[in-house]
Amino acid sequence: MNYELNIFQQLGQRLSSLQWVEEHFGEAIEQQYRENSWFTPEFCRYALSAIAKMLAPEALDAYYAHYKDVAPKEAPRKRVAVISAGNIPMAAFHDFFCILVSGNDYQGKLSSQDKRLLPILAQELIHIEPKFAERITFVDRIANFDAVIATGSNNSSRYFSYYFDKYPHILRKNRNSVAILDGSETEEELRFLAHDIYLYFGLGCRSISKLFVPKDYDFVPFLHILTQESQPIALHHQFNNNLDYQKAVHLMNQIPYMDAGTFLLVENQNYASPIGMLYYEYYDDLNPIKQRLTTDSDQLQCIVGHSASPFGSAQNPSLLDYPDGVDVLAWLLACDV
Numbered sequence: 001m002n003y004e005l006n007i008f009q010q011l012g013q014r015l016s017s018l019q020w021v022e023e024h025f026g027e028a029i030e031q032q033y034r035e036n037s038w039f040t041p042e043f044c045r046y047a048l049s050a051i052a053k054m055l056a057p058e059a060l061d062a063y064y065a066h067y068k069d070v071a072p073k074e075a076p077r078k079r080v081a082v083i084s085a086g087n088i089p090m091a092a093f094h095d096f097f098c099i100l101v102s103g104n105d106y107q108g109k110l111s112s113q114d115k116r117l118l119p120i121l122a123q124e125l126i127h128i129e130p131k132f133a134e135r136i137t138f139v140d141r142i143a144n145f146d147a148v149i150a151t152g153s154n155n156s157s158r159y160f161s162y163y164f165d166k167y168p169h170i171l172r173k174n175r176n177s178v179a180i181l182d183g184s185e186t187e188e189e190l191r192f193l194a195h196d197i198y199l200y201f202g203l204g205c206r207s208i209s210k211l212f213v214p215k216d217y218d219f220v221p222f223l224h225i226l227t228q229e230s231q232p233i234a235l236h237h238q239f240n241n242n243l244d245y246q247k248a249v250h251l252m253n254q255i256p257y258m259d260a261g262t263f264l265l266v267e268n269q270n271y272a273s274p275i276g277m278l279y280y281e282y283y284d285d286l287n288p289i290k291q292r293l294t295t296d297s298d299q300l301q302c303i304v305g306h307s308a309s310p311f312g313s314a315q316n317p318s319l320l321d322y323p324d325g326v327d328v329l330a331w332l333l334a335c336d337v
Helices: 002-015 018-035 041-054 057-067 093-101 117-128 130-135 154-164 187-202 220-229 237-252 286-295 328-334
Strands: 079-083 105-109 136-138 147-151 169-172 176-180 208-214 264-267 277-283 300-305
Touching: 002 018, 002 041, 002 057, 002 093, 002 117, 018 041, 018 117, 041 117, 041 187, 057 328, 079 093, 093 105, 093 117, 093 328, 105 130, 117 130, 117 136, 130 136, 147 154, 154 169, 176 187, 176 286, 187 208, 187 220, 237 264, 277 286
Parallel strands: 079 105, 079 147, 105 136, 147 169, 176 208, 176 300, 208 277, 264 277
Antiparallel strands: none
16 A cells, blocks of 8 residues: 555645646646536635645655554455545545555546546556556446445435445445534634635535534624635626525525625524525534534534534545545455455
């Protein structure tokens, strides 16, 4: 694994150069945006910068240290098929990384909404190490695989379970992320929280879609910050269409809301909020909330707050922040086929 990590480290060094990114990804970023306007050039570049941080030397050293005592089973290389989501740019990268560093082969079926950037990244990886060419394939239909990782909605997960039941598999469903506020947050922390909310238009499983706030919480400072920080999405036509629709629905049904310009804040007990909305819920005692979040852990991806992950970390996961909390590398190393 250390050899593969070294190759990815070289890729990370290249991704850390803005000039290099523009030279190698600039045209594809613009093309991806024309095909899927939710993937703005700014958010595509942000996704690439987040990957560069994942592949920084200190990050890869920590990753290697975490697994250095794990002994993989003696087995031939497995071909692992990955059916990827298309909600945020480069959604397939983490699985791509884990499969290759585990010594296995990646067969990727990318979402039609997110098909441009990962193949270019793969070509750059092959440019560093040509032997990776025989270990990476992108397909329209998966076939001849030994194991599968599939990400989709709760509904598609039922189909995945039916089709892939006889294979070693990881099947992922919808997840949401929440923030717990205690009222003592600094202005900087609230700005970080705003980024956790608006990045990728709130479409990622790590996007904060729900706030827990103490009773009598003063929303005014946060509303002001959220309005300021989320300006990059303020003029996006599809996002604004959703926002206008939600405003009309809430006005017609006389449902109270707070307007942060680019987001409506609505009191609601659900975790998943529609595009352009942010749910919140008051609490008197935090202990029942923590117990509830523990009970509902299968619905949650990330929790930020003073007693959880830091504000601003939701959209900058480390390599050890696995989707659904399932350690993909450990699964791959132990996988029997």
